[in-house]
Amino acid sequence: MEAAIAQRVQYPSWVDCRKLERKPLNSLRYAQRAKEEKRFRGLALAHLLPDKRNERARSVSSEVSCSDKNSSALLQAGSVHSFDEDLILKASNNEYPFRKAEEVKPYLHGRSMYLVGMMGSGKTTVGKLMSKVLGYSFFDCDTLIEQAMNGTSVAEIFEHHGESFFRGKETDALKKLSSMYQVVVSTGGGAVIRPINWKYMHKGISIWLDVPLEALAHRIAAVGTDSRPLLHDESGDAYTVAFKRLSTIWDERGEAYTNANARVSLENIAVKRGYKDVSDLTPAEIAIEAFEQVQSYLEKEETMEIPDGDL
Numbered sequence: 001m002e003a004a005i006a007q008r009v010q011y012p013s014w015v016d017c018r019k020l021e022r023k024p025l026n027s028l029r030y031a032q033r034a035k036e037e038k039r040f041r042g043l044a045l046a047h048l049l050p051d052k053r054n055e056r057a058r059s060v061s062s063e064v065s066c067s068d069k070n071s072s073a074l075l076q077a078g079s080v081h082s083f084d085e086d087l088i089l090k091a092s093n094n095e096y097p098f099r100k101a102e103e104v105k106p107y108l109h110g111r112s113m114y115l116v117g118m119m120g121s122g123k124t125t126v127g128k129l130m131s132k133v134l135g136y137s138f139f140d141c142d143t144l145i146e147q148a149m150n151g152t153s154v155a156e157i158f159e160h161h162g163e164s165f166f167r168g169k170e171t172d173a174l175k176k177l178s179s180m181y182q183v184v185v186s187t188g189g190g191a192v193i194r195p196i197n198w199k200y201m202h203k204g205i206s207i208w209l210d211v212p213l214e215a216l217a218h219r220i221a222a223v224g225t226d227s228r229p230l231l232h233d234e235s236g237d238a239y240t241v242a243f244k245r246l247s248t249i250w251d252e253r254g255e256a257y258t259n260a261n262a263r264v265s266l267e268n269i270a271v272k273r274g275y276k277d278v279s280d281l282t283p284a285e286i287a288i289e290a291f292e293q294v295q296s297y298l299e300k301e302e303t304m305e306i307p308d309g310d311l
């Protein structure tokens with residue numbers, strides 16, 4: 001079994017393999033939980049204080065954390081985002097997603113995370129937060145495409161070259177990202193429609209942010225549709241136009257999101273937390289749920305991987 005895993009997950013040479021040793025998940029559930037409170041206090045402080053050494057370490061690993069020349073160029077192009085410190089501080093007032101990230105991280109073995117979901121579902125917002133607390137690099141697929149097109153915006157690419165050209169660039173970007181480890185990727189909402197993209201995203205763990213269309217339409221109406229050409233329309237009030245467009249898109253591709261390894265349902269989190277509305281959920285709460293769903297997925301995956309004879 002170990003050989004099969006090693007074959008599937010080829011770590012680039014910079015990864016410290018001792019840290020990636022396969023750990024049984026029951027130690028995740030019991031042993032770690034016993035220690036987590038104590039360890040977390042120091043950890044939260046370490047994350048909240050600006051630490052130049054960590055920044056340096058991140059930038060160094062960003063330069064080398066890739067397994068081919070393309071991804072090296074990708075990283076050196078400076079596509080690692082700077083993090084929104086306000087967001088992180090807000091997170092620290094919540095339930096500390098750091099704790100959940102530290103719990104899950106040893107069991108990821110360096111695997112990347114791909115956030116999928118409809119436009120406006122929070123892939124970028126939540127993805128940045130997840131990358132920060134995991135100590136992973138963050139990439140936004142749309143931004144990478146814009147960089148590959150010398151700064152041409154997604155809206156301009158759609159206008160001048162058409163959607164299928166854009167989809168080709170999206171697949172190129174995912175292909176490059178799929179050779180990298182320890183990255184969190186915010187994919188474009190339509191990345192799920194091409195089966196080839198799933199081949200690349202399944203190199204890591206895919207997480208679907210499942211947000212009700214009404215909430216999406218409110219968010220989109222608030223920020224406008226300039227950067228989202230598929231929603232752009234001159235006529236009608238912003239919420240109604242966004243809702244109608246999103247409904248049509250959902251009918252076409254809703255099913256495709258279910259290919260993701262983990263589903264983060266904002267409705268379920270709101271019920272669990274006793275909130276009336278999904279709009280009460282913070283990115284930190286959503287990130288915590290994402291880590292929990294990843295944890296459940298890893299547990300299921302492990303059960304599936306161990307043949308009966310080995311138990």
Ligand SMILES: Nc1ncnc2c1ncn2[C@@H]1O[C@H](COP(=O)(O)OP(=O)(O)O)[C@@H](O)[C@H]1O
Pocket residue numbers: 117118119120121122123124125126186219220223279281282283286
């Ligand atoms: N949990 C949330 N609650 C309220 N607004 C949010 C939340 N997450 C994201 N947003 C807002 O919704 C908009 C779209 O979010 P974004 O992260 O860009 O989505 P995506 O990358 O999936 O298109 C942004 O204006 C963002 O600030």
Ligand SMILES: O=C(O)C1=C[C@@H](OP(=O)(O)O)[C@@H](O)[C@H](O)C1
Pocket residue numbers: 117118119120123142154187188189190191227228229230
């Ligand atoms: O849903 C889609 O087809 C698209 C979503 C957008 O990304 P976001 O989901 O980040 O808005 C962007 O890739 C492009 O406008 C197409």
